[in-house]
Amino acid sequence: RSYGQGRAVQGPTLSELPQVLLADLFLPSSEAPDETVLPIQHGLYVVECHICMFFQLIIKTVCSHCGEIFLDSKCQSKQCREDVHPVLVVKAIVLVDDGSNQATVSFHDAILVARLLTLTEKQWNDISEGLSDCGRLVITKDGTDSRLPIAKLLNCLCSSLLVLRPCKLAVVRDKKSPTQNLINKKAMDEFQIRQVKIAKTSVQTWSLPLLSLACFALEEVN
DSSP: OOOOOOOOOOOGGGGOOOOOOOGGSSGGGGGHHHOSSSOOTTTTTEEEEEEEEEEEHHHEEETTOOOOOOTTHHHHHHHHTSSSSEEEEEEEEEEEOSSSSSEEEEOOOOHHHHHHHHOOOHHHHHHHHHGGGGGGGEETTTTTTOOOOOHHHHHHHSSSSTTSSEEEEEEEEEEOOOOHHHHHHHHHHHHHHEEEETTTEEEEEOOOOOOOEEEEEEEEOO
């Protein structure tokens, strides 16, 4: 069974990549901290941050030919071919914060998502095999409507301190994000109001717009 191709970084390690703050990713290319690297809005950079919230987790098995849901050992599209096989498609979106700004980070690689969820290879394979009963599983910050034990397990895991933890991420600006064009047009002095809870009181502060990033590597923080 094929579970799709990974996109995790296979070249430089995280220690070889420049480390920046999330707020630095708003710098114009001409203000990049190092002229020898790619423009800061388009290069691959490391951020050390804390995963604050798990927005969404989607795991599904799709047809290798047409992309429709693959269930009960066959493609659910009647017009599809017979010589097809299932491919695992995953997507996870989390909210991170490094003290300078917040960002949503998307993961599209099965290996990275398993690492994000702190699952071993065997545990991840067991979850993948469990999808044969439903074909598609969705977990959001509000929970899941699936009654499968595997869904309840993942729902608890996504909101646990095993996942909501500090880590280092190799990220790029997510050009496919629907909010990316809007963010690109914002000037540095265009801030947004952010509500912060301190003890029993709440205060309002100004912060940069929410970044949309895509992750290509993850490393634990000791």
